[in-house]
Amino acid sequence: MLKAVLKKILNLIPTLLGVSLLAFLLIRLVPGDPVMLLLGERGADPQMYTEMKRNMGLDRPMYEQYFTFLGNIFQGDFGHSIVSKRAVLTEFFDRFPATLELGIMAMTFAITLGIPFGIIAAIKRNSFFDFTLMGAGLVGYSMPIFWWGLMLIIVFSVKLGWTPVSGRIDVLYEVDKVTGLLLIDSWWSEDGGFAAFKSALSHLILPALAMGTIPLAVVARMTRSSMLEVLGEDYIRTARAKGLPYARVVIVHALRNALVPIITILGLLFGSIITGAILTEMIFSWPGIGKWIVFSINARDYPVIQGGVMMIASLVILTNAIVDILYLWANPRMRH
Amino acid sequence: MELEQAKELTPQTPFQEFYQSFALNKGAVIGLAVLLFFIAVGISSPFLAPYDPTQLFDGAYRLPPFFSSGGNTKFLLGTDDVGRDILSRLIHGTALSLGVGIMIVVVSLVLGTIFGLLAGYFGKSVDRTVMRFTDIVMALPSTLLAIVVAAILGPGLVNAVWAVSIVAIPNYIRLVRALVMAEKKRAYVMAAQAYGAGHIRIMVSEILPNCTAPIIVQATLGLSEGILNAAALGFLGLGAQPPTPEWGTMLADARPFLENSPWMVTFPGLCILLVVLALNLVGDGLRDALDPRLKR
Numbered sequence: 143m144l145k146a147v148l149k150k151i152l153n154l155i156p157t158l159l160g161v162s163l164l165a166f167l168l169i170r171l172v173p174g175d176p177v178m179l180l181l182g183e184r185g186a187d188p189q190m191y192t193e194m195k196r197n198m199g200l201d202r203p204m205y206e207q208y209f210t211f212l213g214n215i216f217q218g219d220f221g222h223s224i225v226s227k228r229a230v231l232t233e234f235f236d237r238f239p240a241t242l243e244l245g246i247m248a249m250t251f252a253i254t255l256g257i258p259f260g261i262i263a264a265i266k267r268n269s270f271f272d273f274t275l276m277g278a279g280l281v282g283y284s285m286p287i288f289w290w291g292l293m294l295i296i297v298f299s300v301k302l303g304w305t306p307v308s309g310r311i312d313v314l315y316e317v318d319k320v321t322g323l324l325l326i327d328s329w330w331s332e333d334g335g336f337a338a339f340k341s342a343l344s345h346l347i348l349p350a351l352a353m354g355t356i357p358l359a360v361v362a363r364m365t366r367s368s369m370l371e372v373l374g375e376d377y378i379r380t381a382r383a384k385g386l387p388y389a390r391v392v393i394v395h396a397l398r399n400a401l402v403p404i405i406t407i408l409g410l411l412f413g414s415i416i417t418g419a420i421l422t423e424m425i426f427s428w429p430g431i432g433k434w435i436v437f438s439i440n441a442r443d444y445p446v447i448q449g450g451v452m453m454i455a456s457l458v459i460l461t462n463a464i465v466d467i468l469y470l471w472a473n474p475r476m477r478h
Numbered sequence: 479m480e481l482e483q484a485k486e487l488t489p490q491t492p493f494q495e496f497y498q499s500f501a502l503n504k505g506a507v508i509g510l511a512v513l514l515f516f517i518a519v520g521i522s523s524p525f526l527a528p529y530d531p532t533q534l535f536d537g538a539y540r541l542p543p544f545f546s547s548g549g550n551t552k553f554l555l556g557t558d559d560v561g562r563d564i565l566s567r568l569i570h571g572t573a574l575s576l577g578v579g580i581m582i583v584v585v586s587l588v589l590g591t592i593f594g595l596l597a598g599y600f601g602k603s604v605d606r607t608v609m610r611f612t613d614i615v616m617a618l619p620s621t622l623l624a625i626v627v628a629a630i631l632g633p634g635l636v637n638a639v640w641a642v643s644i645v646a647i648p649n650y651i652r653l654v655r656a657l658v659m660a661e662k663k664r665a666y667v668m669a670a671q672a673y674g675a676g677h678i679r680i681m682v683s684e685i686l687p688n689c690t691a692p693i694i695v696q697a698t699l700g701l702s703e704g705i706l707n708a709a710a711l712g713f714l715g716l717g718a719q720p721p722t723p724e725w726g727t728m729l730a731d732a733r734p735f736l737e738n739s740p741w742m743v744t745f746p747g748l749c750i751l752l753v754v755l756a757l758n759l760v761g762d763g764l765r766d767a768l769d770p771r772l773k774r
Contacts, residue, residue, distance in 0.1 A: 160614035172630050280505075280762075284755040286706055288713045289729060289747025296740045417621040421710060435622065436714060439629040451618065451626060459617045 147467050154463055161455045162215065166208050169448045211448075220449030225441055230449035233434065239322025240310060241430030244422065245415045247346055248354035249408070256358045257404070260365020264373060265392060275362065282359030287418060291352035291425035298348060305344050308427035312341040353422040357411050364407045368400040375399075402469075409465025416454055499767035506763020512756035520573035527566040528554075531723040535561040540739045556741045558732065564742065567723035568749055574724050575705055575753065578639055582704035583697050585643035590650020591693070595681050597651065598658025605655070612648035620645045624707055628716040635724065638717035642707040646700055653696050657689040664688075691768040698764055702757035709750050725750050 177195050195201050199210060214221070220230040259279075263272045299307045310324055311317065315338040317327045325346065328338035372378065373396055381391045420432035427433070431454065438446035490498070500506055519526060529535075535557060542549040543556040543564075555565040597608035615623065624641045631637035661667065662685060670684045711717035712726025720731055725746040732742035 156610060157613050157617060160610060161617055164614055164618075168626055168630060277505075280758060281751070281755060284702065284706075284751060284758050286709060286747055286750045286754065288710055288726070289743070289750060292729070292733065292736060292743050293747065296736060296743065300737050300740070414619070416619040420619075420621050420625070421713070424714065436625065439625060440715075447626060447629075451622065454622060455618050458619060462617075 143470065146470055150463055150466055150470075154459060157459055158456060159212075161459070162212055162452055163208065165448050165451045165455070166211055168451070169444045170204070172442075172444070215452065220452065221445035223438075223446045224443045225438075225446075230446055230453075233446065234431070234450065234453050237430050237434050240324075240428060241416075241419050241423070241432065243323045243325060244346065244349055244353060244419065244428060244430060247350035248415065248418070249357060249411070251350055251354035252357035252361050252411075253408070256361030257365050259362040261369055261392065261397065263362070263366045264369035267370065272366075276366070279359045279362050282355050283363070285355055285359075287352055287356065288421045288425060290355060291349070291422055294348050294352055295425070305348050308345075310342065310345050310429060311338065312345075315341060317342075349422050349426040349428055352425065353415070353418040356414065356418065360407060360411065361404065364404055365400065368403045369396060372396045372400045406465065406469055409462060409468075412458060412461045412465075416458065496767050500763050503763040503766060505759045506766075509756040509759025509763065512752060513760060516572055516753055516756070517576065519569055520576045523569045523573045527563075527569040529563045529566040531562065531567045531570040532721045533562060533566075535563070537561070540735060540742070542739070543741050546741075555745050556739075558728075558742050559735055559739070562721075564745055567728060568725070568745060571723040571725045571728065571746070571749070574635075574718070574722070575709065575750070578635065578708045578724075579701045579705035581639050582643045582646065582708065583701050585639065586646035586700065586704075587650055587693070587697055589643075590647045591654050591686070593647070594651040594654025595658055595686065598655035599662060599677070599681050599685070601659075608651060608655070612651050615645070615648045621707065621710060624711060625714060625716055628711050633716045633719060635718040635722065638708050638711045641711065641716075642704055645707065646704060649700065650693070650696060653692060654689060657692060658685055661685045661688050695761060695765045695768060698757060698761035702754045702761065705757070706750065706754050 177191060177198065177200060192201075199207055202210075211221075218231060220234070222229055223233055226233065259275055263275045266272050295307055298304050306312070311328065315328065317324060317338060318330065320327050320330070324342040325339065328342045329335060369392075373392075378391060378396055381395045382388070386395075416432070419430060420436060422428065423430045423432035424436055431450070435447070435450050435454075437443075438450060535553075538553065538557045538561045540559055541553050541557045544551045544554050549556055553563050553565070555563075555568065557563055558567070593608050597605040624645045627641035627644055628638055631640060658681075667680060667684060670680050675684065708717055709724070709726030709729075712724045713730045715730060718724035718727045720727055728746040729743060732739070732746070735742050
């Protein structure tokens with residue numbers, strides 16, 4: 143076990159280095175001169191130009207620039223934003239809780255509905271319920287979420303007026319940042335308390351619904367097929383034969399064994415959460431990582447794109463590695 | 479009598495077997511019908527569309543579709559904020575979206591197959607290099623990579639095709655590599671080696687034809703993903719540029735009018751959903767029909 147885990151961790155190093163090289167090169171592939179772009183229309187002064195180029199380290203050879211970039215990363219320096227002049231790392235962690243809160247909510251929605259739906263569909267295989275659910279699952283799986291989010295806004299915000307259109311919380315409430323997760327922090331806000339919590343929750347529901355739809359469909363489909371496989375096993379028949387209640391057989395005997403592939407899928411879904419976050423945050427003006435990256439791309443804020451891509455990719459790689467290790471832990475057979 | 483018996487005894491051709499299995503899958507047949515409908519619309523778009531997709535109708539701004547009050551049958555699905563006919567734009571967008579999807583599949587399929595073949599066939603350091611590359615690309619969330627590449631190449635439809643294709647390549651590499659690794663141990667490959675066939679010949683005309691079924695399935699699913707990703711780039715302003723009637727771009731244009739003119743948002747997205755759904759249904763059907771492991 144330890145050997146397998148160590149091997150996984152060692153394998154991360156070349157991948158992370160590769161990602162850093164990719165992030166570094168991508169930015170340098172952009173046509174045009176970043177210094178000219180920064181200086182804008184009035185940047186014709188040649189002295190200012192050379193000075194700026196030297197300050198940005200762009201006058202040195204490419205490989206030297208890369209090693210500087212890499213060295214800085216090891217010291218926790220991911221560069222500074224051109225727009226806000228703040229450290230990329232600070233900017234990242236300022237926005238990360240918003241994305242995390244949205245992601246947790248979306249996944250909670252997907253799991254708490256997806257697993258029961260999948261179980262019921264598997265038990266009532268080929269029933270009307272099964273067909274409806276799997277049909278809906280396929281629709282959800284095919285959903286363009288940038289459209290789905292807009293449709294949710296049209297129905298729930300515009301027509302019904304149940305939820306706000308965008309943002310994280312009403313401007314009325316000033317919430318001190320403790321965890322960064324507004325659902326938690328809002329309880330301690332001086333002028334809000336429960337009202338602030340309610341406001342944060344009502345802002346969160348629609349984005350979480352939009353973002354959770356594809357994971358919901360994936361989890362429901364996966365649970366169904368995984369359950370179907372397990373329900374055909376001999377030990378299920380044995381458990382039934384010895385007279386155990388059906389619910390107990392399904393939940394204790396079958397579900398436990400069906401969960402292994404489901405957990406793997408959940409880990410893989412993490413990467414798609416970031417993808418979902420980019421589109422969802424753009425639709426709902428959610429101040430998280432996704433919106434930050436798209437804005438930086440539009441503003442040509444190269445250090446942020448470079449550092450942000452590096453941060454996000456590292457996060458995804460590390461999560462996948464953790465899932466892999468958990469999987470090894472749950473499946474002794476896979477260790478060799 | 480004898481003839482009937484003979485008929486029963488003759489084994490089905492692979493195509494007959496595939497056809498029977500596919501035709502039994504209702505979802506796949508419906509998906510195929512919807513897909514054929516969209517393809518027909520796409521091909522005949524210049525004749526089918528009532529108006530030019532960029533023609534501006536003075537005074538006909540943001541008219542609702544004919545079935546809601548205030549709409550008329552001159553513009554069946556209504557008009558947008560500058561008075562263009564939405565139905566005509568959607569019809570022209572069909573050709574565009576399907577074309578973009580097919581281009582994405584062709585580019586990523588060809589490049590992915592080449593690298594997958596090389597990695598799977600030669601193994602060792604070739605394999606390690608190629609797989610390291612795919613690991614790195616797959617570590618980046620696909621939309622993130624696509625928007626970064628699109629931003630680097632600059633907004634535009636052709637650049638969006640490249641961006642989405644690059645993101646899709648690793649899927650094909652991994653699939654083809656795994657298939658080739660399984661196939662190359664087979665006796666027929668050894669036979670080909672024995673009669674002196676070269677590497678390229680073995681790879682292309684011996685191994686590759688035996689890997690086509692899973693590749694076709696992956697290409698179908700890749701088509702739906704490609705269309706979806708290209709539309710997402712259009713929506714983010716990095717794909718096709720206005721006034722191109724691309725569905726994702728139309729959605730982005732319609733967004734400011736969400737509250738008062740919801741039909742401008744509804745129809746383009748519905749088209750994307752229908753095409754993607756149809757492709758996924760067909761893809762699932764193809765997989766069930768082509769994958770012998772899943773056969774009943």
